Amino acid sequence: MRGLGGKVAVVTGGARGIGAATAVRLAEENVAVAIGDLHGEEAEALAGKIRADGGKAVALRMNIRDDESVDALVAAAVDAFGGLDLLVNNAGGSLGHDRNVAENDDRLWSATWDLNLMGTVRVTRAALPHLRARGGGAIVNIASGSGTLATPGLAAYGTSKAAVIQLTRNVVAAYSHEGIRCNAICPGMIITPGASSAMPADVIARIADRIPMGRTGTPEDIAGLVTYLLSADAAYVNGQVIHCDGGARDVGPSGPARGTTA
Ligand SMILES: NC(=O)c1ccc[n+]([C@@H]2O[C@H](COP(=O)([O-])OP(=O)(O)OC[C@H]3O[C@@H](n4cnc5c(N)ncnc54)[C@H](O)[C@@H]3O)[C@@H](O)[C@H]2O)c1
Numbered sequence: 001m002r003g004l005g006g007k008v009a010v011v012t013g014g015a016r017g018i019g020a021a022t023a024v025r026l027a028e029e030n031v032a033v034a035i036g037d038l039h040g041e042e043a044e045a046l047a048g049k050i051r052a053d054g055g056k057a058v059a060l061r062m063n064i065r066d067d068e069s070v071d072a073l074v075a076a077a078v079d080a081f082g083g084l085d086l087l088v089n090n091a092g093g094s095l096g097h098d099r100n101v102a103e104n105d106d107r108l109w110s111a112t113w114d115l116n117l118m119g120t121v122r123v124t125r126a127a128l129p130h131l132r133a134r135g136g137g138a139i140v141n142i143a144s145g146s147g148t149l150a151t152p153g154l155a156a157y158g159t160s161k162a163a164v165i166q167l168t169r170n171v172v173a174a175y176s177h178e179g180i181r182c183n184a185i186c187p188g189m190i191i192t193p194g195a196s197s198a199m200p201a202d203v204i205a206r207i208a209d210r211i212p213m214g215r216t217g218t219p220e221d222i223a224g225l226v227t228y229l230l231s232a233d234a235a236y237v238n239g240q241v242i243h244c245d246g247g248a249r250d251v252g253p254s255g256p257a258r259g260t261t262a
Contacts (some may be wrong), residue, residue, distance in 0.1 A: 003232025005030035008081040010073060012064055012123055013091030015042035017192030018142060021219030022088055022226045023047075027055030029227060031086065034077035036062040036069075038091075056081065064091045064119030067126075074126040084130035086230045089123055089164075090142045092116040093194050094157035101155045109156050116160035120167060128175065136179020138230045141168050142222070143184045145245055161186075165241050172239035181238045183229045188245020190217040213246035 009026050013019035014035035023033045027050045037043040040061025047057035058080045062069035077084050095112050098104060120141055131137030146154050147161030164184060171182040189195065189207045196204070208216045225244050228234055243249050 001029060001227055001231035001233050003235075004227070004230065007085040007230075008032045008034070008077055008083055009086035009088060009230070010034045010036065010077050010084060010123070010127060011088040011090060012036045012062075012073070012119070013038075014059075014088075015039040015046060017194055018187065018190060018219045018222045019088070019090040020046055021223035022090060023057065024050065025220070025223040025227050026086075026088075026230070027053070027057055029231075030055075031230075032056035032077075032081040033058075034073060034080065035059040036064070036073035036076075036091070038063055064123055065114055067122055070122045070126050073123070074130060078130055083134050084127055085134050085137045087123065087127045087131070087137070087139045088142070088226055088230070089120040089139065092119060092142065092161075092164075094154055094198065096198070098154050098156045100153060104156050112156035112160045113163070116157070117163040117167065120164050124167075124171060128180070131180050132175075132178055137181075138234075139171060139180065139182040140226045140229050141165075141182065141184045142226075143168070143186045143241070145186045145188050145243060145249055148186055148241070148243070149249065168241065169239055176238060181229075181234070183234075183237060183239065184241045185222060185225055185229070186241060186243045186245070186249075187222050188217055188243065188248045190219060190222060192219055207248075210251070211246040211248045212251050215246065217244065217246060 009031050011023045014023040015037035023035050035043045043059035047059035050057035060073050060076045062073045143164045144161040146158035168184040
């Protein structure tokens with residue numbers, strides 16, 4: 001894709017799943033990547049593999065819930081590669097005991113908000129001066145389909161991802177004039193370590209049966225869209241909320257399951 005070679009990116013949550021696939025894909029496009037993750041050893045192993053394959057990567061154990069380690073990740077990118085152009089706010093997820101609105105206690109609501117919304121705010125805030133210093137840049141926020149349609153039992157997660165979508169629009173409103181674009185991706189059912197540990201296989205199979213394309217998504221499906229949105233091919237794409245879900249969101253629950261004629 002155009003305009004990526006020689007750029008520098010930070011990818012949060014880049015040790016596993018969507019973040020890992022994104023780091024690999026960006027490195028293949030000659031982007032130098034700084035991978036931040038709670039799992040420092042896995043992040044370092046992935047960075048080592050990228051380097052072994054001829055790419056540029058560094059890794060840092062960090063937590064998007066902690067300002068100091070967020071600053072350290074951004075500093076690691078700038079120190080290693082001389083600046084920062086691109087940011088993928090991917091780290092996040094649902095906390096295992098998320099339920100419905102009234103069943104979640106204040107601690108669960110706050111922790112989920114702190115992870116998904118405030119984590120994205122922290123990394124964006126730390127990255128912005130560096131994007132500005134380069135005369136612009138691009139940000140992709142990984143939200144969720146649960147941020148645009150309610151998913152029963154994921155009240156705090158879905159609400160926090162809706163906030164990530166609105167954050168995306170506020171970044172656009174405030175910083176577009178500085179050459180900084182920001183878009184949000186809402187993945188559907190993507191098979192990752194996180195998704196597989198949160199959902200039993202039969203539930204995933206039932207969801208897959210309702211996906212018009214007849215399959216769940218892969219981390220690479222999302223990584224390709226992230227890469228496009230960061231590239232110069234998307235130079236006029238800004239403030240968009242893009243569902244990447246095999247068409248799942250566009251087929252209502254009352255419709256027939258895939259392959260049936262009723
Ligand atoms: N997999 C899906 O079906 C799906 C659907 C919609 C949205 N998403 C979103 O995509 C993103 C990635 O999800 P995934 O399925 O690849 O998850 P995953 O659990 O497989 O990987 C997430 C990575 O982020 C890291 N991480 C988690 N919290 C962190 C923190 N506080 N600080 C730093 N790193 C942290 C984890 O260690 C892990 O390496 C998440 O924001 C998630 O909400 C995923």
